Amino acid sequence: MSDDWLFVYPDQDDCEPSNGYKIGGFCPIKLGDVLGDPPQYIVIAKLGFGDYSTVWLARDRVLSRTVALKILDAEQTGQSRELDILRRLEVPASVSSKDPRPVQLLDSFETTSANGVHQVLVTDVAVPLLNPDPDPSSFQPRMTKDILRQLVQTLAFLHSRGIAHGDLNPTNFGLAVRNLNRCSENMFWRENCLPRTFPLVSCSPDLDPNSFPPYLCPSMDCDLRGFLLKEFPIKGHLPSSVRILDFGSGAPYVADGSPAPQRQTPLFYAAPEVAFPEVALDDYDAPWDQRSDIWSLAIAFHDLVAAQGIYGSLSESDPKSLPHLMAALCGGVPDAWHEYIASRAFPLGTFPEPLWKKIEADFEVARADDPPGLVRLLRRMMILDPAKRPTAAELLGDPYFVCRE
Numbered sequence: 001m002s003d004d005w006l007f008v009y010p011d012q013d014d015c016e017p018s019n020g021y022k023i024g025g026f027c028p029i030k031l032g033d034v035l036g037d038p039p040q041y042i043v044i045a046k047l048g049f050g051d052y053s054t055v056w057l058a059r060d061r062v063l064s065r066t067v068a069l070k071i072l073d074a075e076q077t078g079q080s081r082e083l084d085i086l087r088r089l090e091v092p093a094s095v096s097s098k099d100p101r102p103v104q105l106l107d108s109f110e111t112t113s114a115n116g117v118h119q120v121l122v123t124d125v126a127v128p129l130l131n132p133d134p135d136p137s138s139f140q141p142r143m144t145k146d147i148l149r150q151l152v153q154t155l156a157f158l159h160s161r162g163i164a165h166g167d168l169n170p171t172n173f174g175l176a177v178r179n180l181n182r183c184s185e186n187m188f189w190r191e192n193c194l195p196r197t198f199p200l201v202s203c204s205p206d207l208d209p210n211s212f213p214p215y216l217c218p219s220m221d222c223d224l225r226g227f228l229l230k231e232f233p234i235k236g237h238l239p240s241s242v243r244i245l246d247f248g249s250g251a252p253y254v255a256d257g258s259p260a261p262q263r264q265t266p267l268f269y270a271a272p273e274v275a276f277p278e279v280a281l282d283d284y285d286a287p288w289d290q291r292s293d294i295w296s297l298a299i300a301f302h303d304l305v306a307a308q309g310i311y312g313s314l315s316e317s318d319p320k321s322l323p324h325l326m327a328a329l330c331g332g333v334p335d336a337w338h339e340y341i342a343s344r345a346f347p348l349g350t351f352p353e354p355l356w357k358k359i360e361a362d363f364e365v366a367r368a369d370d371p372p373g374l375v376r377l378l379r380r381m382m383i384l385d386p387a388k389r390p391t392a393a394e395l396l397g398d399p400y401f402v403c404r405e
């Protein structure tokens, strides 16, 4: 029988795929479930899902705090490096939670369902930095110098612990929501609108009813922004604590000479040492490390500030032209790229100045802090040769971050 016919209602875009509920797959969870060993975390709402996990907002009834529970699918449990990596990234409790940092591991345990044993990672909650909600009254911070500096600071911390992230793109940046801790589960439910749910009704008598939840919940990012609004009531006020998320997509690794995993970041955030072999040579195993993160962060900075992709619409229509766009922005073609670059007609020359002038103008329109300084910073980060890129620690001394407006 095809997976399409296991459930009566069709899948929703903003919920995990229903056919992920099977032996080895997702853990069936309902709102109000209490997890932990001993039971301690009551599930309040859905935060999101990935290929290998569902992520829930929960209240820690013992320590009276609000947390995220990332529940891995049973096949990932035992294979995932995420717990190890998060342990390496723990910041001592004595450091203020206002300081930027990667999302922090608060606890971990295993829970058993009809689908197997699932690892549960308990972390602090972070709302995505970019707001997918088109409603203009919904919280969206201006991408200030301070936010960009906090991201570099967090990356420098990751790198100092030996971790290369490998998937730095705006969807993996978040803001801490401290005032959530003041909110019990009942307050949360009372203050927010009725959660949307989609019934999961089996149409196969062979399916174990314990292997799937009674309904799927869409993610509630937009509701969480209401808490950010309460915390930062003045529009554009600087949120002080940025978080880098997602240490589980298979990309982050301890870059100690061990082989790098395959690219996970979207192609247009990938550094040239990863993108060129893939696009030009069909080689998906090119090595990458912390230096590749610096390139990806530059692309992410551009996209956060200008609210559009750095390569413009050109790249979407033709990913094969990515090396040409990279060479045009960097103003040079590495020896190993010549044959490929010459093999494809492409309208852009190799003079980068007009491209960067246009980018600077976009930053001005977006009311960025110090557009010329930001352009100089990005040009420093976007060097084709990874060996010549500055480290994240070095970037913190860049005039863009050091100079006050």
Ligand SMILES: Nc1ncnc2c1ncn2[C@@H]1O[C@H](COP(=O)(O)OP(=O)(O)OP(=O)(O)O)[C@@H](O)[C@H]1O
Binding pocket: 047, 048, 049, 050, 051, 052, 053, 054, 055, 068, 070, 103, 123, 124, 125, 126, 127, 128, 219, 245, 246, 247, 248, 249, 250
């Ligand atoms: N600490 C957190 N606070 C708030 N939301 C979170 C948190 N961690 C994850 N999420 C939400 O859950 C979603 C899935 O998380 P994540 O990307 O870590 O899962 P994943 O299984 O590793 O995904 P993939 O492997 O597909 O990248 C995220 O896109 C985000 O919306």
